[in-house]
Amino acid sequence: MSENSPSKKIGIKEIAKIAGVSIATVDRVLNNRKDVSESTRKKIKDLIKEHNYQPNIYARSLSVKNNLSFAVLIPKTSQQTGYWDLCLQGIKKGINEYSNFGINIQVFLYDQEDVNTFEKLNSAVLSGNFNAVIIAPIFIKETELFVEECKKQKIETLFINSDIKGCSSMGYIGPDLTSTGRLAANLTSYLVKGKSTLLILNIARGLQNYAYLNTKIDGYSNYLKDKNADYDIIVKDIPSNNYDEIEMALLRLENEIDPDLIFVTNSRVSVVGKFFDEHPELSKPAIIGFDFLYENVNYLAKGTIDFLICQRPDKQGYMALNYLYRYFLLKEEKENFKPMPIDILTIENYLFYEN
Structure with a gap:
């Protein structure tokens, strides 16, 4: 040899x-x-x-012990959706794994309906002597200002769940939002024929902070346009987390539009499933939404929701920490964009799926 x-x-x-x-x-x-x-x-x-x-990872970890720290800045789990709880599960998995290498990882949870909580935690991160921070950029302007301050302090920044193009120093880990919209449009073409009315719904309080949903909508609309599909596409906002208010809005939309299909652009599709379950007198349209959450899967299992598109928030959280670990400890080069898998769930396969 x-x-x-x-x-x-x-x-x-x-x-x-x-x-x-x-x-x-x-x-x-x-x-x-x-x-x-x-x-x-x-x-x-x-x-x-x-x-x-x-490289000898354990020897290298001894050299950085108590000297390498990452912050995670994401929304806390809301009563309306468990999406961020899944993301936090992935982050906790990463913490358990990478803490063995002497890396300090601290999680900061802000209220996605209160920008003041985000800004307050910005100050905590900037004063915490961190090497990098993982950010879910819900508040666009405030995130841009925060990233500028991070650059001044030479703190690396990495986005998850949604992106602000060219803003973070280490890029974005999450779903390709255009592709998720195009996938929903592809599924739409199987569910309803041409001449149908399609209702795109944005459901959440503080929708002004969910600009990334427009990327999904553009992907959805452009796909059908490219296919010369003859659909009437209507986009509506329901800026509320209160079910009674959402129910009244859906009743109005059903009366005004009578859609053949509803595409919910975020993980709150369960409220639409609940609405049609509670109103059997109405003709239920086909329904497409996002994410493998208990409340969503419940209506998928009943056949109320036709398709769930899963964006793997748990994997996003874990892969973000893995990316920082590989960059800081293994000295690998920056990747800039790491798209997550996009999975399709139906009543036939949801029992065999795991986040």
Whole structure:
């Protein structure tokens, strides 16, 4: 077996010897530091890849122990949907795993209906000596200002669930929102024929903070336009979390529009399922919504909801921490965008699905 066989474990000293450089130069490349020419950097990276060099993670973790800290800034779980609880479950999984490497991870939960809670926690993060912060950017303007302050303090930022293009330093991990809209439109074409009336519903209090829903709507509308589908598409907002108010709004819309299909753009599709269950005198349209939540699956199982599109919030939370771990501890390069899988659930397959 030759000395440089891929099956023989190779260390930083051997990489330096083969490259004809100092150990310090290899260390600068591994840690993404400057003062290395591009040709030398490429040569060392090629050797690292060729010999499958793996850093000693536990030794490296000892060097960063009590010195590497991540913050997570996401909405707290609301009474209306358990979406953020799933995200938090993924984050807790990451905390249990990466705390073993001496990384401190602290979670900050804000009220997505109260921008003041978000801004207050911004101050806590900025004063907390963190290396990076994972952010769910519900409040667009306030998030942009917060990211600017993070840049001044050299705090890396990473978005989950939705994106603000070009804002965060480490990109976005979450669903491709345009694709989720196009998928919903594809499912629509199987559920109802042309000449049908399609009602797109945005349901949530504080809808001005949910601009990302427009990306889904654009994907939905453009897909049907590209297919020259002859549908009448109507977009309506119900800016409330109160079921009684939502019920009255749905009664008005049923009377005015009488849709053949309703596409709910977020995880609150269960309220539409509840509405039609409580009003059997009405002709139920086809219904498409988002996410594998108990209340949504309940109406899917009954046949009230036809399709659920799942965006894996649990996986988003875990993968965000994994991304930071790989960047800071393994010294991997930034990826910028990591799309999540988009799953389709029906009454036939929901029993076999796990978040």
